[in-house]
Amino acid sequence: MVAGSRVLRDERIYDSRGLTERLAKARLDYELQTAAEVQRALLSRTSHRTPFCEFVGASSPCRAIGGDLFEFMELPSGEVGIAMGDVAGKGPAAALLAATLQGMLTADAPAEGSPAAVVGRLNQRLIARQLETRFATFVYAVLAPDGRFVYVNAGHNPPALVGRYGIRRLATSGPILGAFGGARFEEATRLLRAGEMLVMFTDGVTEARNAADEEFGERRLLALLEAGASSAPTVILDGLLTAVNEFCRGAEQNDDITVSITRFL
Numbered sequence: 001m002v003a004g005s006r007v008l009r010d011e012r013i014y015d016s017r018g019l020t021e022r023l024a025k026a027r028l029d030y031e032l033q034t035a036a037e038v039q040r041a042l043l044s045r046t047s048h049r050t051p052f053c054e055f056v057g058a059s060s061p062c063r064a065i066g067g068d069l070f071e072f073m074e075l076p077s078g079e080v081g082i083a084m085g086d087v088a089g090k091g092p093a094a095a096l097l098a099a100t101l102q103g104m105l106t107a108d109a110p111a112e113g114s115p116a117a118v119v120g121r122l123n124q125r126l127i128a129r130q131l132e133t134r135f136a137t138f139v140y141a142v143l144a145p146d147g148r149f150v151y152v153n154a155g156h157n158p159p160a161l162v163g164r165y166g167i168r169r170l171a172t173s174g175p176i177l178g179a180f181g182g183a184r185f186e187e188a189t190r191l192l193r194a195g196e197m198l199v200m201f202t203d204g205v206t207e208a209r210n211a212a213d214e215e216f217g218e219r220r221l222l223a224l225l226e227a228g229a230s231s232a233p234t235v236i237l238d239g240l241l242t243a244v245n246e247f248c249r250g251a252e253q254n255d256d257i258t259v260s261i262t263r264f265l
Contacts, residue, residue, distance in 0.1 A: 055263075078144075
């Protein structure tokens with residue numbers, strides 16, 4: 001309050017509710033950023049190389065943190081384990097379940113057991129946690145130095161096998177993880193030839209939409225893989241992600257995008 005040239009009382013009015021909301025939002029943004037950094041650290045390295053295969057992978061969440069995962073592991077048997085999963089839902093809950101699933105896989109897979117046994121144990125452990133309406137599609141494969149390739153698909157997009165003889169889809173599939181306690185998972189076996197590539201991807205790739213609400217679709221994906229069949233995995237991966245991003249330019253995406261490529265040497 002001012003009288004003449006003198007200040008008799010200084011009154012300042014603050015929007016305490018608005019300030020509290022801004023502080024809460026800033027704290028949440030910081031926590032999500034920290035969670036995203038932790039999630040990136042937990043994901044498998046984006047490239048691996050062994051005497052008999054090379055691997056590259058990438059994951060792009062549609063939000064700060066995502067529900068996709070990929071993994072590449074060198075097993076005590078001398079084989080390698082390759083996995084990809086897509087947890088139902090979005091946001092922190094899906095990200096936490098993806099991290100849990102990945103942790104269980106990396107702890108369990110090095111133990112003795114077939115891919116079907118590993119996936120069966122993962123399913124039982126998810127069921128035991130009683131996470132209602134939380135499940136995942138998942139594919140887990142083991143590749144041996146002689147090219148023997150054994151995989152289990154729990155409701156995930158069929159991987160593509162790319163080589164000089166074209167593209168084959170690995171269509172054998174079973175129930176999703178975390179939904180059915182008595183689920184049985186079927187293995188399938190292939191013998192890879194030198195130079196053949198295994199491509200795993202989540203449905204965020206094929207269901208990515210552009211501004212006209214058109215899907216990227218499997219036809220575009222397979223055409224890109226066929227055109228790049230003789231290229232290095234890193235070149236194919238970069239080209240595929242670039243193609244999806246360009247296709248979706250100007251449109252908000254509603255799902256995580258994850259791809260991995262393994263070439264048998």
